[in-house]
Amino acid sequence: MKYRRIVSKLLQRSEEKSVLLHTAMKVYAYKRAKKSARAKSLAAETSPLTASLLINHLSFDPRSATIPVLDLAGPIRRFARSDDPDLARYCTYLMLTELGLIPKRPGASGGLLLRHLGVRVKTKKIRLLPGFFTDLFNLKMKVNWDQVLGKKAHSEAQRRSNLIRGAWKGNPSFLITVLDNFNDLLIQKLSNEAPATKGSFQEGVWVEQDSRFWKLASTS
Numbered sequence: 001m002k003y004r005r006i007v008s009k010l011l012q013r014s015e016e017k018s019v020l021l022h023t024a025m026k027v028y029a030y031k032r033a034k035k036s037a038r039a040k041s042l043a044a045e046t047s048p049l050t051a052s053l054l055i056n057h058l059s060f061d062p063r064s065a066t067i068p069v070l071d072l073a074g075p076i077r078r079f080a081r082s083d084d085p086d087l088a089r090y091c092t093y094l095m096l097t098e099l100g101l102i103p104k105r106p107g108a109s110g111g112l113l114l115r116h117l118g119v120r121v122k123t124k125k126i127r128l129l130p131g132f133f134t135d136l137f138n139l140k141m142k143v144n145w146d147q148v149l150g151k152k153a154h155s156e157a158q159r160r161s162n163l164i165r166g167a168w169k170g171n172p173s174f175l176i177t178v179l180d181n182f183n184d185l186l187i188q189k190l191s192n193e194a195p196a197t198k199g200s201f202q203e204g205v206w207v208e209q210d211s212r213f214w215k216l217a218s219t220s
Helices: 002-008 019-031 037-041 048-059 070-079 085-099 110-116 128-139 144-149 151-167 172-193
Strands: 205-208 213-219
Touching: 002 019, 019 037, 019 048, 037 048, 037 070, 048 070, 048 085, 070 085, 085 110, 128 151, 144 151, 144 172, 151 172
Parallel strands: none
Antiparallel strands: 205 213
C-alpha cells in the first residue's frame, strides 16, 4: 500500500507528465490488478501509443513481461479495429502470431497487412477529417462528414486535408491557398443545409485550376 500511494502521486508531481511515466505507472498498477479488471482498463485506454506500450511491457518486453498474452486477448482484438494505423497494425500482427486469429473488420492498416498476406477481409472505412481537425486544430468534433458534405464533396475534402497536411510546414503560400479553398467548400456545403442561409447558396461546381488543387466556384 505504501508503494501504491507513492506511485499514484508521481504523475501529479511530475513537470513533464510524459507518456513514459504514465505508462510505467499503469504497468505497475496492471501487474497488481485482477485479470478481468486489467483487461477492462486496458481496453478503455484512449491513447494509442500508451495502449501499444502497455501491451508490449506487460507481455513481451523481457525486462518487465509477466502477464500471458492470452490475458490481454480482449484488448488486442479491440485495438485491431482501431482507427490509429500503428496500433491497428500492431494488434493485427499480434492476433495472427500470438492468438492464431484473423481480425474481423480490422482497421485500415491492419486490413492492408492481411491483404498483403493473401487474406481478404472487410475493413473499416478510413475517415480522415476527424483526425485532421483533432491533430491540427485540437477540435474534437463527432461529425458524420460523409453525410454532411455528401460523398463527392467529402471525398474532395479528404483529398484536400491530405494536401494541407503535406504542406503544413513546407510551403506557406500553397498551404494558404488550399486551406482557403477547403474553407470555401465547408462554408458552402454547411450553409446550403441551414434554413437561414440556404437561399443565398446554390450547389457549387468544381473547376480544375491546375494539377495541384481545385477551386470551388459558387454559382450563387
